[in-house]
Amino acid sequence: MTTTRKVTSLDVAKRAGVSRSAVSRVFTPGASVSERTASKVREAAHALGYRPNVLARAMLTGKSKIIGLVVAYLDNHFYPTVLELLSESLEREGYHVLVFMAAHSADDVEDVVSQILDYQVDGLILASVALSSDMAKRCRASGVPVVLFNRKLEAEGELAVVSDNRMGGRLAADHLISLGRTRIGYIAGWEGASTQRDREAGFMEGLRAAGLGLFAREVGDYRLPRAKEAARRMFDTPDRPDAVFVANDYMAFGVMDVLRSELGLRVPEDVALIGFDDVPSAAWPAYSLTTIKQDAEAMVTTTVNALLSEIGGTEVTSPAPLPVALIRRGSA
Incomplete structure (x- = not known):
């Protein structure tokens, strides 16, 4: 059984007829080296299949x-x-x-x-x-x-x-209220996240400004399975919300799937739904998700x-x- 020896900078230096330090300078961004030397070193490196050791260079530089x-x-x-x-x-x-x-x-x-x-x-x-x-x-x-x-x-x-997550939550609340929705729910993300806290805080500000309270709340933890479970708990009841703000688009897709495919509810006629992020799939006709865009x-x-x-x-x-x-x- 044969083993392949790793090509080193010394091999390149010998083939190019230059010093080992010259090889090092060629592969160090910003280092001073003549064009003729650089050309010889790169030709030798290509012929030998040499690649510089980035981590080794990091230790030196x-x-x-x-x-x-x-x-x-x-x-x-x-x-x-x-x-x-x-x-x-x-x-x-x-x-x-x-x-x-x-x-x-x-x-x-x-x-x-x-x-x-x-x-x-x-x-x-x-x-x-x-x-x-x-x-x-x-x-x-x-x-x-x-x-x-x-x-x-x-x-x-x-x-x-x-992003201005607090303002995003406020925009979501204001829009749902402008649609005449009054039984408004919220499906939270992971509660240890500043994004989650700020989005909910802005959303609650918007509801309070309109004289409304939160009709229902569940936690989706920014996870699809948990968001679906949250949607089932929130909407599989006669006294359900007529609108819901979901803390990100990824969870909102799962919520929409449960509403339409499992519970037979119409979006937006029975339940208006808003997400957060504006990921590319939010614009797909299958979802056509109203959302808060992060740039x-x-x-x-x-x-x-x-x-x-x-x-x-x-x-x-x-x-x-x-x-x-x-x-x-x-x-x-």
Whole structure:
């Protein structure tokens, strides 16, 4: 049995007739090297099938050009869209994205973050996951900037990029009330999330301003099976709501499926329904979901700019919540 020996920078240097340090400079962004030397090294590297060891270079330079991204789930269609936008935006700046999955709990997230720090990442983006203040401090102590995406901590000083979730909840309430609906329910997301708390707070403000209270409330936990269970509990009764605001589109699709396919209710005639996010499938004719739009592109641009500023040594404060908009479709 034979084994294949890994090609090293020394092999490339010998073939190109240059020093090993010259090979290193060719594959180090911004390093000074003549065009003639660079051409010889790249030709030799191509012939030998050599690829530079990014992690080894990171140990020497202190810069890996890798950004760690932690996400809680990808079944919500908002996050695959965000992941693609983040990857494209960071790649244009010369960075690559290393994706890790984590559960909602702070303990699981902190285990994942600890692993990521071992990869010598230049920065971290945490998308809709919890992080303790202690872990955030540990990241800063390691010289790794952290940006929270679509989530914020109660602690001051943590860099976070969020939409105006409170205003989104208010827009949902105002729209359902304008339709003449009075028995209005709410299906909440994961109650440990700032997005959930702010959306519900804005929604309740809108109801109170119209002299209404919440007719029914269930928790979907940002999970499709739980959202369907919540819909069954809320609507499989004679005294049911005539409208419902669901804390994100992913859950809203499951709620609509239960209303129409299991309970025989018409949307919007019997139940008006509003979601949150405006994922691409919200516009599909099968759903035609009225929803609150988060501007994913603006959120990503703001996140990348903030992170790169921090990496470059410029201290950044959290930007103001980004605007949201009501998108009217057939469900309400």
